[in-house]
Amino acid sequence: MSTTEETGPRARLIEAAGEVFAEHGFRAATIREITRRAGVNVAAVNYYFRDKEELYSATLLHAHKAACTLRPEDAGALPPEDRLHHFVHALLSRFLDPRRPRWHGQLMAREMAEPTPMLRHLIDEVFRPNCRWISGVLSELGGGRFDAEQLDYITTSVLGQCVFYRQNRPIIQSFFPDLLGRDALVDRLARHITDFSLAAIRNLPGKSLHHEHLAESR
Amino acid sequence: MSTTEETGPRARLIEAAGEVFAEHGFRAATIREITRRAGVNVAAVNYYFRDKEELYSATLLHAHKAACTLRPEDAGALPPEDRLHHFVHALLSRFLDPRRPRWHGQLMAREMAEPTPMLRHLIDEVFRPNCRWISGVLSELGGGRFDAEQLDYITTSVLGQCVFYRQNRPIIQSFFPDLLGRDALVDRLARHITDFSLAAIRNLPGKSLHHEHLAESR
DNA sequence: AGACGTTTCAAACAATTGTTTTATGTGGGG
DNA sequence: CCCCACATAAAACAATTGTTTGAAACGTCT
Numbered sequence: 187m188s189t190t191e192e193t194g195p196r197a198r199l200i201e202a203a204g205e206v207f208a209e210h211g212f213r214a215a216t217i218r219e220i221t222r223r224a225g226v227n228v229a230a231v232n233y234y235f236r237d238k239e240e241l242y243s244a245t246l247l248h249a250h251k252a253a254c255t256l257r258p259e260d261a262g263a264l265p266p267e268d269r270l271h272h273f274v275h276a277l278l279s280r281f282l283d284p285r286r287p288r289w290h291g292q293l294m295a296r297e298m299a300e301p302t303p304m305l306r307h308l309i310d311e312v313f314r315p316n317c318r319w320i321s322g323v324l325s326e327l328g329g330g331r332f333d334a335e336q337l338d339y340i341t342t343s344v345l346g347q348c349v350f351y352r353q354n355r356p357i358i359q360s361f362f363p364d365l366l367g368r369d370a371l372v373d374r375l376a377r378h379i380t381d382f383s384l385a386a387i388r389n390l391p392g393k394s395l396h397h398e399h400l401a402e403s404r
Numbered sequence: 405m406s407t408t409e410e411t412g413p414r415a416r417l418i419e420a421a422g423e424v425f426a427e428h429g430f431r432a433a434t435i436r437e438i439t440r441r442a443g444v445n446v447a448a449v450n451y452y453f454r455d456k457e458e459l460y461s462a463t464l465l466h467a468h469k470a471a472c473t474l475r476p477e478d479a480g481a482l483p484p485e486d487r488l489h490h491f492v493h494a495l496l497s498r499f500l501d502p503r504r505p506r507w508h509g510q511l512m513a514r515e516m517a518e519p520t521p522m523l524r525h526l527i528d529e530v531f532r533p534n535c536r537w538i539s540g541v542l543s544e545l546g547g548g549r550f551d552a553e554q555l556d557y558i559t560t561s562v563l564g565q566c567v568f569y570r571q572n573r574p575i576i577q578s579f580f581p582d583l584l585g586r587d588a589l590v591d592r593l594a595r596h597i598t599d600f601s602l603a604a605i606r607n608l609p610g611k612s613l614h615h616e617h618l619a620e621s622r
Numbered sequence: 623a624g625a626c627g628t629t630t631c632a633a634a635c636a637a638t639t640g641t642t643t644t645a646t647g648t649g650g651g652g
Numbered sequence: 653c654c655c656c657a658c659a660t661a662a663a664a665c666a667a668t669t670g671t672t673t674g675a676a677a678c679g680t681c682t
Contacts, residue, residue: 195659211518214431217640227661232641295517299510300429301574309578317579338580339596346568347561353571356519360527361535362556378557386604413629435670445631450671 196234198224203245208289211296212242246297246304249290256316266326267384273320274348274383275376281352282372291352298353320344324387331392340387347379414452416442421463426507429514430460464515464522467508474534484544485602491538492566492601493594499570500590509570516571538562542605549610558605565597 202224206215217238221228235241256276258264264272281291297305321341325332332340351358358365368374420442424433435456439446453459474494476482482490499509515523539559543550550558569576576583586592 209518211429211432214429216638218638228640229642229661230659233659238640292517295513295571298571298574299513299517300427305574306578309575313575314579317575335586335592336596338583339593340600342568342576342580342583343565343597343600346565348564349568349572350560350564353513354516354567356516356523357527357531357535358560360524361532362560365556365560368553374553375557378554379561381608382558382561382604385607386600389603389607390599434668436668446670447631447672448629451629456670 195224195226195230199226199230199234199241200245200248203241204249204287204289204293207242207245208292208296211300212238212302242302243304246293246308249293250308250312252290257319266323267380269323270320270327270344270383271376271380273316273323274344274379275372277348278351278372278376278379281349282366282375295353317341317345327384327387328390328392332390336390336392340383340390343386344379344383347382351375413442413444413448417444417448417452417459418463418466421459422467422505422507422511425460425463426510426514429518430456430520460520461522464511464526467511468526468530470504470508475537484541485598487541488538488545488562488601489594489598491534491541492562492597493590495566496569496590496594496597499567500584500593513571535559535563545602545605546608546610550608554608554610558601558608561604562597562601565600569593 199220203215203220206220206223209215217231218228220241221230224230231238231241235244256273258269258272280286297308321337324340324344325337328337328340355366365371417438421433421438424438424441427433435449436446438459439448442448449456449459453462474491476487476490498504515526539555542558542562543555546555546558573584583589
């Protein structure tokens with residue numbers, strides 16, 4: 187436990203469990219395959235963790251302790267356009283950066299399709315704050331001319347463009363064969379999604395008070 | 405077999421299997437629960453279908469025979485703006501229309517996270533043609549000023565906004581509690597996504613020929 | 623009614639699952 | 653040297669899995 191790099195059986199178990207859970211899901215993942223990949227005995231799971239479920243919790247938690255923050259530290263100083271770009275870029279990094287173990291995103295996609303009790307915790311701790319924050323940025327970009335409903339739609343539009351790349355790898359691979367292979371992919375993609383969304387926001391009509399007095403609402 | 409409503413054991417099996425597969429995934433779904441819900445004997449699965457896998461294929465297939473086409477029949481006559489709107493609306497209907505059994509989308513979300521051999525077939529038969537088609541519409545909307553790479557990005561932007569509502573129910577429910585409950589939700593949402601994308605496309609610079617001559621492309 | 627193909631069912635099968643038990647090794651103080 | 657807490661390993665356990673079996677029930681002909 188001297189460095190950040192853990193090599194004990196417990197850590198190897200979590201790493202192997204992450205891969206297997208991501209590939210097959212919770213129930214279909216077998217303890218015997220996990221322990222085989224980790225190079226330890228079958229009983230190790232019940233020794234280091236109470237049972238399979240606790241191993242899963244530990245794995246999910248480990249995956250999100252490693253997740254970097256989506257918001258720039260000097261948020262206040264940046265113009266909202268740059269804050270949006272930073273957010274999109276950080277989010278895409280999680281999904282597409284090949285240096286990140288790819289089972290993080292896979293596990294999350296699974297939780298969406300078949301939520302476990304653990305998901306609620308993650309939502310409250312990490313997703314909701316980020317969502318609130320980006321929603322505020324988008325509201326600022328609209329200059330206060332969007333009402334709550336429209337702001338919800340716009341927020342999901344931005345999030346949707348990003349998480350698409352986490353949850354639809356097979357489709358993307360098949361439709362746009364050279365898309366995922368491009369170098370500096372994350373940079374290009376973040377640039378596009380930001381520009382696309384900014385262009386949309388700037389030219390979207392505000393709350394349909396028909397057409398007059400747009401500027402005086404604030 | 406006189407009407408469109410099937411009530412035989414085979415049909416009841418498919419219906420029950422759809423729910424169970426959607427809830428638990430292929431491997432975690434048990435034949436005993438499926439047959440219990442369908443009100444038939446355990447052996448019925450191996451009688452009407454060869455095995456569990458063939459039941460799954462039949463279920464997946466059934467879910468997509470029920471899927472309506474995403475393209476308007478009179479496509480040629482409509483302006484591209486309306487073709488986009490129709491596409492978005494039809495796609496959202498699949499995910500959000502409460503009259504549609506909700507396990508259709510769930511099953512698909514699962515296939516994305518853990519593709520089975522069946523997925524490739526679906527991609528080739530139904531996804532790719534639709535994707536090609538909407539990509540063409542978007543290209544037309546851009547007046548031919550987008551290159552292949554940019555067009556890929558724009559297509560995924562539109563698709564991402566739509567499929568977000570299929571694959572992230574727990575998130576949406578938790579962040580935007582009153583969003584999914586709105587009446588005429590599909591109509592409002594389709595309107596937003598269409599307007600958002602159109603506004604973006606109209607104001608996106610074309611292939612970065614830097615900054616001049618934007619207006620003359622049309 | 624009797625014979626026959628089809629459908630349904632309860633029971634049993636072998637294989638695999640998560641978990642527990644029991645035994646074996648390992649190091650460090652008394 | 654022995655004892656003991658800890659770590660690892662092999663084997664066994666009970667429960668559940670998909671699948672098969674063989675007999676009973678059903679309907680339809682001659």
